[in-house]
Amino acid sequence: MLRKITLLAATLGLLLGAAAAPALANTAEEPANVHWDFEGPFGRYGKAENQAQLQRGYKVYREVCSSCHSMKLVSFRNLGDPGGPFWNPKYKNPNDNPVVKAIAADYQVDDIDTDTGDTTKRPGIPADRFPSPFANDYAAKASNGGANPPDMSLLARAREGQGRYIFSILMGYENPPAGVTLNPGQHYNKYMAGGVIAMPPPLKAGQVTYDDGTPSSLEQEAMDVSAFLMWAADPHADDRKNTGIAVLIYLLLFSGLLYLAYRQVWKNESH
Amino acid sequence: MSGHSTYEPKNAFSKWLDARLPVTRLVWDSFVDYPTPRNLNYWWTFGGILTLCLGIQILTGIVLAMHYQVGGATAFNSVEHIMRDVRHGWLIRNIHATGASMFFIAVYIHMLRGLYYGSFKPPREVLWLLGCLIYGIMMATAFMGYVLPWGQMSFWGAKVITNLLGVFPGVGQSITTWLWGGYGVDDPTLNRFFSLHYLLPFVIAGVVVLHIWALHVVGQNNPTGVDPKSKADTLPFTPYATAKDAFAMSLFLIVFAVFVFFLPDAMGHADNNIPANPLQTPPHIVPEWYFLPFYAILRAIPDKLMGALAMFGAIGCLFALPWLDTSKVRSMRYRPTAKICFVIFMVVCIILGFCGANKPDDQVIPGLAGFMLLDANANSWVWLSRIGTFYYFLYFLVITPMLGLTETPLPVPETIASPVVANAEKKG
Known part of the structure; x- marks a missing residue:
């Protein structure tokens, strides 16, 4: 028995070491320790109040972030997928979802007139991806003081701290401490590695008027838009966790049966 | 594959196949009767x-x-x-x-x-x-x-x-x-x-x-x-x-x-x-995490060429191990000193992993000022990885060959069955 415990402990130790090692690589200031209800093995984006948060977060993205940040990997139809901000069980096919259709139609997307070959604009459809605010990276840089606003599709998973990092950046603008001099177009943010960030403070209290009447404090806006970006970076999280619970229940039962079979086989053999 | 095969084809088809391509016999001997x-x-x-x-x-x-x-x-x-x-x-x-x-x-x-x-x-x-x-x-x-x-x-x-x-x-x-x-x-x-x-x-x-x-x-x-x-x-x-x-x-x-x-x-x-x-x-x-100990060994040595050689040498030690170990006793269960050295070796490998994940000049113990030792602060990951690298090679190149010659192992059981039977009797 003691040997079995040692085996288990050694395996867990190896696993924890493996999991902790990349996390240790981060030396920037620790992001604020905030939590969202949809996190963890039992949290779901699909829960009513979490979906409401995603809708508020989308509004912040649409009205604030999207004027500089692209979200190239996300399609309008994703908004209506299960777990998405505008999922509606009445419209299993998100392309039929009227909210999604309206959001898409609100954007003008590039197209080519097949009769003339000229480039044209047309209203978006759910199958389109989110159009980018700038024609290319150089245009984005030129309009933003030389710094390219990162694409937001995967942003929440591309930073140590994930959603917590985004929330912290939005909340972390301060006057620079003594000894830090900022050039024009630079700002001080205590959660940014090095403290200097090119993005001006994007959010302030009351910046967005929420449709559901939630008071739009700065913290509320930061929480909501971080939630939306976490969903955008990991849109199948609900499906993943649901499948995971089923798989684990199956494997636990299966392991129990295999253990009984093993005991039965070895019943009369000493070892 | 070794010893006499006990496979007996049961029906006409398996007899026919066994005489032509004894693949079922191979599987039987390797994964059933083995x-x-x-x-x-x-x-x-x-x-x-x-x-x-x-x-x-x-x-x-x-x-x-x-x-x-x-x-x-x-x-x-x-x-x-x-x-x-x-x-x-x-x-x-x-x-x-x-x-x-x-x-x-x-x-x-x-x-x-x-x-x-x-x-x-x-x-x-x-x-x-x-x-x-x-x-x-x-x-x-x-x-x-x-x-x-x-x-x-x-x-x-x-x-x-x-x-x-x-x-x-x-x-x-x-x-x-x-x-x-x-x-x-x-x-x-x-x-x-x-x-x-x-x-x-x-x-x-x-x-x-x-x-x-x-x-x-x-x-x-x-x-x-x-x-x-x-x-x-x-x-x-x-x-x-x-x-x-x-x-x-x-x-x-x-x-x-x-x-x-x-x-x-x-x-x-x-x-x-x-x-x-x-x-x-x-x-x-x-x-990736599974390369970190070797990455730490690479960076432990100030010279780039020597660092690369040490890293490949660390893997090379594994290949040479059968000829580095001089002990006649296989299992460390009966080699108390070797057991301690082995546990330290495992801990060192994990420490080297952490060394590989951190920036070489960062402090291992935060806040401890430390002192300059040759080219870097003694309280830095690079020095910890040097100690780890030293033990890694010490284990393979010195401890393993020397210990087999000098240690006194515990008595080794005559057969596999004897300690097994003794255990079973102890359990009741």
């Missing part, structure tokens, strides 16, 4: 678990290759296409990415088991060498696989590791250029890495066949390290070992599933979710 020591513990289940890992990686890899689009402009987005748009693509990709880490956890346990119980000693040297070869090809495969998503860590990791070969005098630069297929890591590099990443797992599978063949010729080692002497010492592989292996595999899959479904990002690095950008070096380039 005698296994009766005292194998759970550490011995990792051979089967590793076969499972290889199978999972190949199956999920084949499906991923159906959707992946190799090329600097397409690779990153095609992986995201798999994660977002391919039905259950997130599942296949998470299994494959997590599977690489699980594969390495299993292989490290398997190797440490071999080290502890002396499974590399005569007559198992070739078996051990084939295992080391598999580990080497695994590292190459994993490294190239990590490049394929073409994120920041993919690109810069590839650049750092391939640049290592450039430090060899004279030919180094030419070899690097040849590997890259150009003057930098670019599309040609990615293309050939994809090609080799698809090829090498099948090479591994081939060497695994040789590994199992060699195993079945010399027979399995066991926790006592004593050779089986009679029928009382062994049990047929099926159902005894298969039942135990199946249970252990199922437990392993539970851990695997926890990572796939609930911690998919735990083993990865956030920077690899940023598309590769040759113009922007990430602030801190680190390889």
